[in-house]
Amino acid sequence: MVERKEIEHLGDLVKVDLSEPEKYIKQVEQILNYFDRLDKVEFPSDDTLRTQITTDGLRDDVYEPYGDSLIGHLKKDQNNFIRAPKMV
């Protein structure tokens, strides 16, 4: 059973204000019940899908400054600082 407080907790984890958490209860519960069928799978092995890539192809470790256009997209104040709300 999924309860309101669980949905609120998940909302807290993903940092979303849920105005109507109850709207999600039934659907999330239904979907999780469906996911539970994974419990019944008999796996022939413990393998998971992995892809190995070589690191030969990495670019040279040289400084490439961001263009002005990129900085221009940030939300800045008149002193060119990015303002964020207080953390504590």
Next chain:
Amino acid sequence: MNLGISAVEFVSQAKEGVISVEEFVAKTLDRIKKVDEKIHAFITVDAQNALDKARTIDKKIKSKEKIGSCFGMPLSIKDNICTEGIKTTCASKMLENFVAPYDATVISRLKLEDAIIIGKANLDEFAMGSTTEFSYFGPTRNPWNLEYVPGGSSGGSGASVAAYECLASLGSDTGGSVRSPASFCSVVGLKPTYGLISRYGLVSYANSIEQVGPIAKTVEDVAFLLNIISGHDPHDNTTANNGYVDYVQDLKHGISGKKIGIISQMIGEGVDKEVASATNTAISKLQNLGAECIPISLDAIEHSVAAYYTIASAEASSNLARYDNLRYGFDFGIEGYEFKAFVSKARSNFGPEVTRRMLLGAFVLSAGYYGKYYLKAQKVRAMIKAQLDEAFKKVDYLISPTMPILPFKVGEKIDDPLKLYLTDINTITANLSGIPAISVPFSMSSSGLPIGIQLFANSFKEKELLQAAHVLQETSNLPEISL
């Protein structure tokens, strides 16, 4: 002027001077003005830049200057692929006014070949959905019947191609998002092998399964676009460095002597009768043309929807954490907010499906549940890949209906997410395993709704896949759209 020509026909007519690029682009813009009020395939139309570019290309053609192979063909681009100078909204309120500072690699490659981006196509918010109903800007409608969904999440791409609002489009396919609208709108859509096309500039949703894919009127057009957009990209380390392949050359190679496996799990229970019958017709036509068809059972598919939505939601919840209203986003001041309250308020602007998937993702990854869901989903993925590897030892291709059901009415399933998830059963196998798959328009239902057939091949066998798709395309005789 016929806007219904293929992209390849357009190139040859523009090259020979039979049509003017400016006139074609202007007519296409007129068409958008006329029909898009009803279809709503576009979020943004970049009319002025498209016309300016077309004029420049016409001048180049007249003065016999070197021109890129697209000759100014107007394309629509799914609005989760970054385009410098044009908004990339992901159909979300969170990115309503976001203009990317750079072009995605697929876009810069198309621009180098003188393609024209005529506009950005509608999608389910952040590509999460199968019907294009979850767009913040409102749903796209199926051009074959406006009461029906066009499929999704690249519904704007599929509908714009079907309705002659562009010559071709790029979509992205995380669980069928290119092939579903291709099937529902009667156009061709390819989900390439994971790593064939760069994802640089594709807004991330589920990185380990998504790929950009072309949507076009014909298999030739898809091959033509694939030649341009595929290949290694230093900006995306997951792209393979396999050397250049010409997908257009030998496209008409045929299918004689090839073996095709009919996936039992995709054509049995739960498949619409008309869809099943069309698939059987397609199989007999391929047999008549020299292919040998045998049934193949891939029982891991039974677990694929649960595995897919576990993985996709997990990756989504992690990827979407970046929308904190500081680097991207929605504009309101920080005054009076503590950090978390500020971020959480901004993020309440995500739509219902995106929020649902983030909640599910957080749940399946949380302590105590990781082993129960996410790890098992990853094991299912390995199981599917192992079964496919076995299958491809016996056959060259696999076949199934692209969608198990016919297009349905707008609003019909929107309140039942699980029902919607289950419609992805035939497409997600290719995403979980990384193999390529293509949807080819094959027939029409008795009520005039499109039915597409899906072909799969082994990883990086796009050339062979397109050859088989071409054979299938040539066996069908489909009506012209009236709109």
